Amino acid sequence: MIGELTSVFAHEIRNPMQVTRGFLQLLNEPDLPKVKKEYIKISIDELDRANEIIEDFLSFGKPSINNIAKIEVGYQIERVVNIIRSYSLNQNVEIRTDIQDNCWIFANPQKLNQSLINILKNAVESMPTGGRVWVSCTATDDGFIKIIIKDQGIGMTKKQIDRLGSPFYSLKEKGTGLGMMVSFQIIHSCF
Template identity: 40%
Template sequence: MKEQVLFLFNHLLFILVILFIYQFWLDRKQRTEKEKKVMLFVYTSICVLFSMTFTVPLTDEFIVDLRQIPLLIGVLYGGIQTAIPLAILTLGYRFMLGGVGIVGAISMCISIIIISLIFSKRYLTWNIRKKVIWSMFLALYASSLILAIFIILSSDKGFLENGLPHKDIIYIFSVFVLFHVAGTGVVTYAFEKINSIIKMKQRIVQTEKIELISHLAASISHEVRNPLTVSRGFMQLMLDDVSMEKKNEYVSISIKELDRAEQIISDYLTFAKPLEDRKETFDVQQECKRVIEVIRPLANMHAVEITSQLSSAYIKGNRQSFQQCLLNITKNGIEAIEDGGVLHIEIQLKKDSVTLLIIDSGKGMSDQQIKRLGEPYFTTKGAKGTGLGMMVSFSIIHSMNGFIQVKSEPGAGTRFEVTLPLINEKLE
């Protein structure tokens, strides 16, 4: 008995491992609803085929597997679009295996299709507690149905009259039914918990972006006001009795200043718009230049000089996410400089990678602070910071298959080294 229960636990562990892989795939980037349902079908199909291939005999007449757990997960979260192909796959494989159990398989597949029609849409709107309870109830219904069919078939074949002990019926019920009910509850809970963590992470990224934009808005509004003031001044001078040559000069200067204001606003709006879920090859140099222009108004407010040493280097990833990462790091560097200083940005090329250096002359950090950098809600800014910006930045670079190294000493500034895989743009 212990060996059989251990085998069933291994089946459940396999289902959970594949679930974590599926959720990890979801977490890598934003997915469309179609992509999610296709991958949900793939996940549940793998689990169903594994369970049906490696069955566990409870008695000489009764062989069990845990296919109902992934079937219910696929039906409840994927709806009828997942339920029908999953039922077809299950029945097709069951026909290949043969045996009298095909009657139970047909009954179960019909049941899960009915369940998907009745519950799937409402199920997704429920809270986690209600989802777990209902999934366990449906697992109890499905497993009891199969057990009832087995008992009926056993009676017709004379199994019960010819030696299938009553204790075996109790044993089958306790292991088969209860294991399915408990296993379904565990998998559903894990599914929901991981989903909630992924959604929370996405909300944090968006919240941090909004907070960053609000900080930039104050400095950019000041920067836009300067060219508008200059243009207004020259327009007033044009009202005086000046030569046509002077008027043309004033008009030319005013137009240049207005173009500069327009460029500042355009750059700001680029960062303010929602993140697009798209990977592309882009030049780090161009993105650094754009970030420098956007962050310059904030640097001017803090009396910080921005220097750079940039060279062309191509990487692959989400352009807007990369811009947000650079903005987070450079903004932190500027705010760490209290009485004026320098923020230096440099690109270093290696054989297979590109390293972006962001060095500030601010107050620096201790070794203990560096170790905690990137943790949620850890910040060196006191009440002004949340720590989410660096957490988002680390996550973005990690999603681009890169890493961040931080070197700092109290009073000696901070050095960020962002290393990413180098892409040959000629091959893209």
């Protein structure tokens, strides 16, 4: 029931947002004064941010679908890095990967990708002046895999780390905390 309500809620809010975004793009003509162009850009950015919040909300309300298959995690990591690469380059952040052979697991590839995107996006956003993110995947001797995502961000205190994954907990000025909460739920549901 919660899943259905969130879908209806998201759909009803997204329609007017998309119409508004479209009209703002039409108003953004080349001869417009610089100040007005900036107002339009800020408005579009805020609509996009609202859409991200709706995405997080939808992920939270979705029932868990167990489309589990044997997947090559290295391939999924490369896909996610390619998805987020343009965003990271706009933030002056370089993403490097080190994927070893035999990184196979049984998991839902969409949910794995969703959690990796959330974590990588947070890594990129932890470096407001740019930097580098490293993503590695190795097979362990006990039949598991280890994924490491490391950044040159500002870091976190032990208290902040302990709160990661809590609903609505975020260190970002405009963050909702839902992205990491959903990522934690996905990762914990695999074990």
